[in-house]
Amino acid sequence: MRVAVITFPGSNCDYDGYQAFKLLEGFEPEFRWHRDRTLGSVDAVFLPGGFSYGDYLRPGAIAHLSPVMEAVKAFASGGGPVLGVCNGFQVLCESGLLPGALLRNETLRFRSHDVHLRVETTRSPFTSAYARNQVLRIPIAHGDGNYTASPEELAELEGDDRIPFRYCTSDGQLSPEANPNGSAHHIAGILNAHRNVLGMMPHPERAVEDVLGSTDGLGLFESLRAHLSGASLAGASIS
Amino acid sequence: MKRYHLEVHVKPRPGLLDPQGKAVAHALTDLGYAGVADVRVGKILEVDVEASSEADAQARGEEMCRKLLANPVTEDFRVTVVGVLEEA
Numbered sequence: 154m155r156v157a158v159i160t161f162p163g164s165n166c167d168y169d170g171y172q173a174f175k176l177l178e179g180f181e182p183e184f185r186w187h188r189d190r191t192l193g194s195v196d197a198v199f200l201p202g203g204f205s206y207g208d209y210l211r212p213g214a215i216a217h218l219s220p221v222m223e224a225v226k227a228f229a230s231g232g233g234p235v236l237g238v239c240n241g242f243q244v245l246c247e248s249g250l251l252p253g254a255l256l257r258n259e260t261l262r263f264r265s266h267d268v269h270l271r272v273e274t275t276r277s278p279f280t281s282a283y284a285r286n287q288v289l290r291i292p293i294a295h296g297d298g299n300y301t302a303s304p305e306e307l308a309e310l311e312g313d314d315r316i317p318f319r320y321c322t323s324d325g326q327l328s329p330e331a332n333p334n335g336s337a338h339h340i341a342g343i344l345n346a347h348r349n350v351l352g353m354m355p356h357p358e359r360a361v362e363d364v365l366g367s368t369d370g371l372g373l374f375e376s377l378r379a380h381l382s383g384a385s386l387a388g389a390s391i392s
Numbered sequence: 393m394k395r396y397h398l399e400v401h402v403k404p405r406p407g408l409l410d411p412q413g414k415a416v417a418h419a420l421t422d423l424g425y426a427g428v429a430d431v432r433v434g435k436i437l438e439v440d441v442e443a444s445s446e447a448d449a450q451a452r453g454e455e456m457c458r459k460l461l462a463n464p465v466t467e468d469f470r471v472t473v474v475g476v477l478e479e480a
Contacts, residue, residue, distance in 0.1 A: 214463070246465075254463050254465040256409070258411070259409065335409070
């Protein structure tokens with residue numbers, strides 16, 4: 154299973170993503186540069202975190218116009234799984250692959266620490282290995298993660314079960330204190346209508362080894378692997 | 393073709409939380425300015441563009457806003473043609 158890890162000028166989590174995919178048997182990550190016009194033959198795309206183009210204008214605004222994004226859009230519209238983390242989420246919103254936008258954190262502070270996430274749906278290529286209401290501990294590191302969308306879009310996201318992750322307390326409760334950036338509806342990640350594109354602010358690729366302090370991000374990569382290999386998840390266990 | 397000078401104002405949409413504006417309003421209040429009810433922080437972009445007419449320059453500026461300069465989800469924009477620079 155080949156995964157294209159996209160590098161924009163200013164990306165800084167591309168190697169973290171590469172390494173996470175490398176850890177799981179079956180994945181073959183490969184870097185793609187922002188100027189590439191094609192992805193080649195790949196099975197999934199990873200848009201990493203960082204500060205593409207220095208966050209000039211708005212985070213993700215310039216990156217979404219780079220040549221490689223045309224190929225990513227075509228891949229996504231063909232049903233290929235696309236995972237955007239942090240700046241990758243911002244790029245997905247700017248490109249219109251996901252609805253809404255990410256504003257400056259409500260506190261105006263750059264927040265870099267672990268958060269707790271509640272898994273809200275297992276019905277996606279990225280969350281099938283988790284259990285509904287499972288609480289994960291995964292790091293965030295962002296200044297612009299305050300998700301907003303129109304009331305109609307938020308209602309659609311809720312109604313279609315397209316919010317796989319919400320910020321929560323360690324025991325799974327939603328509270329303003331557990332929401333690190335002021336995101337609407339405590340949203341940490343969203344899916345597109347076809348459920349093959351996921352954008353999220355927390356970094357699952359930084360929670361895949363004990364030495365990193367948490368392995369709660371592994372389930373996401375395991376879900377994707379199961380989805381790509383078409384394997385049945387019956388009886389699958391979470392490491 | 394002439395070269396037109398555009399001033400593009402981009403600002404947070406009304407009703408949308410503007411944390412920067414809020415922080416600036418607090419700072420103004422701390423400075424002793426009573427009655428600062430609201431501050432919104434936007435940006436101004438100055439764009440020089442070649443166009444066949446003022447209307448064309450205006451239209452091109454607005455298209456740039458829709459495609460890149462403003463995020464339609466969170467920002468409003470206003471394009472003003474403020475001058476003709478020179479024969480391009």
